[in-house]
Amino acid sequence: MIELKTNTEIEEMKPAGRFVGGILRDLQEFTKVGTNLLEIDEFVHQRIVDRPGAESCYVDYAPDFGTGPFAHYICTSVNDAVLHGVPYDYNLKDGDLVSLDLAINVDGWVADSAVSFVVGKDKDPEDLRLIKCTEEALAAGIAAAQPGNRLGDISHAIGDVARAYGYPINLEFGGHGVGRIMHGDPHVPNDGRAHHGYKLRPGLVIAIEPWFLKTTDEIYQDPKDGWTLRSEDGSRGAHSEHTIAITEAGPQILTVRD
Template identity: 50%
Template sequence: MDLIAAEGAKPSFLGYHPGWAPVPYPAVLCLSVDDAIVHGIPDRRVLREGDLLSIDCAVHVDGYHADAAVTVGVGALDPAATRLARTAEQALAAGIAAARPGARLGDVAHAIESVARGAGYGLLEGCGGHGIGTEMHEDPHVSNTGRPGRGLVLREGLVIAIEPMLLAGGRDGSRTGADGWTILTSDGSRAAHAEHTIAVTAAGPVVLTAP
């Protein structure tokens, strides 16, 4: 919170209350561990060696939002967890590369899905990226599954968040935790989440949330 404020920004998650959520989101970050896919609420859980941690952060500056996520290991990771996190980043990179003027949202979705399914992973059903601007979540929905050549035509100036969410068990199923926010894998397998906010430009996609 202090770091965000020091940069002249404000958190987008804190107090966010979509219609499906029982209460406003109570934290600045979403922290999702192992079988938690997204929307994990930070608590007093002690992180342990080998945990897979997804860190999702969104902020707004001068009325405009940006959203990004990364999955990291706590200490040394086993090879399966390393592969899962690396493949999520590869799926994100493929989706970004497909986001060019004249392409369609289905091309982005197909690029993500091809990487994820090709590696044997599931994808969180019904969830994906989104338009972003003066609101954190705007149209269009950016699916992680789809057919090429279908959907909205991408035009210069469009800003979207692309966010593959991979499930190690190979299934797409999920369940919502007792807090009403955290989405977990239905089979208890681990998950990885990667996200960037990008702009579609004549020169190609520009990652606005690059380090």
């Protein structure tokens, strides 16, 4: 069921958004060549512990698309991994493409956001191009999230950017409603038909999350951890995400990082 938030409830969601956005901003500075993925996980754990009213949305999370409870505080996807990456004992190497996806509940409200970047100096231009595509697709999706538009307008705007870059699009995983829970209605695909679908109304809060792989739209679940989604052909992936609220004045980003 799609739930609309009041103006007061949207204001109550903003601390969670700022908290998640701030952690991702700080992690981009913290994460370097040699940083271990488990250090990133502990960084988030400590920030949650230090923030009154904050709870992880991931620890003990066990949806049907995973194998058992998640058991970590952040998703860390590296290179050919693009979604649901489980932190493990791995030291990042120069040129690794890292996607960090974070959802936290603060005082009963959830915010969800993701960012991708390359660590070190050996930055492959193709990796940077892929990341830029997800960021531009996210911006286009947010711009289309106007009251009176349709859900398909958001999806179509995202898909248009991916097509312009020449990247394939997977529709299995995408954006979603956000509120008291991390994943709610509606599902927000990363491609769709303009002027179709649910009519966007003030009070709708959603996570928009374009993610693309360089040369395929096929993914598989890593059997080693039962969670991490990787490209079928080994090509790299990138992922950008913000939680936004649709207001009468237009879309408002809740997970700001500045």
